[in-house]
Amino acid sequence: xxxxxxxxxxxDDDFLGIPLPLPMTLGDEEVRELxxxxxxxxxxxxxxxxxxxxVNIDGATLHDLExxxxxxxxxxxxxxxxxxxxxxxxNDLDRGxxxxxxxxxxxxxxxxxxxxxxxxxxxxxxxxAAGFNQSKELWLGLEDHVLTYADATDxxxxxxxxxxxxxxxxxxRGIRIPRRFWxxxxxxxxxxxxxxxxxxxxxxxxxxxxxxxxxxxPLGAFRTFxxxxxxxxxxxxxxxxxxxxxxxLTARETAxxxxxVPLDAPSDIDLG
Numbered sequence: 001x002x003x004x005x006x007x008x009x010x011x012d013d014d015f016l017g018i019p020l021p022l023p024m025t026l027g028d029e030e031v032r033e034l035x036x037x038x039x040x041x042x043x044x045x046x047x048x049x050x051x052x053x054x055v056n057i058d059g060a061t062l063h064d065l066e067x068x069x070x071x072x073x074x075x076x077x078x079x080x081x082x083x084x085x086x087x088x089x090x091n092d093l094d095r096g097x098x099x100x101x102x103x104x105x106x107x108x109x110x111x112x113x114x115x116x117x118x119x120x121x122x123x124x125x126x127x128x129a130a131g132f133n134q135s136k137e138l139w140l141g142l143e144d145h146v147l148t149y150a151d152a153t154d155x156x157x158x159x160x161x162x163x164x165x166x167x168x169x170x171x172x173r174g175i176r177i178p179r180r181f182w183x184x185x186x187x188x189x190x191x192x193x194x195x196x197x198x199x200x201x202x203x204x205x206x207x208x209x210x211x212x213x214x215x216x217x218p219l220g221a222f223r224t225f226x227x228x229x230x231x232x233x234x235x236x237x238x239x240x241x242x243x244x245x246x247x248x249l250t251a252r253e254t255a256x257x258x259x260x261v262p263l264d265a266p267s268d269i270d271l272g
Contacts, residue, residue, distance in 0.1 A: 010035030059155025069120035096128030248272035
């Protein structure tokens with residue numbers, strides 16, 4: 001297990017060559033900003049989950065390392081502010097990585113091993129129904145798809161991911177289980193300093209509670225949608241700043257489309 005280090009610099013705002021600050025919460029809730037190797041977790045202690053995570057990915061130097069890591073609490077903050085092992089015992093919930101294990105695993109092999117091990121802190125996890133976490137290749141592979149598209153820029157992207165911390169999420173063992181997850185990937189498609197971004201939402205509502213009423217477009221179990229980034233801001237309660245204007249889904253539209261775009265395969269994704 002990786003030991004927290006003061007040398008961990010976290011998410012780099014200038015990684016893409018364009019200033020891109022880490023998104024922050026729109027509300028006044030108290031948060032904890034925790035830096036790890038090449039990624040940062042902004043934790044909302046009242047919910048015990050991340051409200052934002054941000055990771056820098058250098059696809060040109062990514063390593064395909066074996067899975068190695070043990071889940072543990074981050075001792076930089078109180079255990080009571082983290083959703084720890086008790087949430088995942090004797091049930092069908094997986095510890096779902098927010099920052100994927102592979103994403104910060106680039107650079108030297110030693111650097112990659114340290115970074116991937118650091119993704120196993122409970123601060124970087126959220127409960128995901130077993131079928132969702134284990135079988136949704138589309139959601140888990142979004143970063144890889146964007147990296148392939150961004151090949152002309154040396155495969156550098158920054159990715160922001162978190163659960164949607166809604167007040168009506170179902171209660172369970174002293175927490176509320178998030179029903180939806182959001183992700184925004186950002187890259188620079190050329191040398192002119194222009195930012196591009198794409199936003200996505202995945203929903204596990206149907207599996208957690210089929211009868212629950214929803215205030216967003218109805219989603220099926222484990223459905224992934226490409227959505228206007230402007231829709232993610234109020235849904236997730238985070239300030240996505242320049243990412244809204246950089247949205248490739250709305251860039252060619254005279255008005256923001258009302259509908260979300262269902263994704264069944266990587267070929268359905270619009271990257272501009």
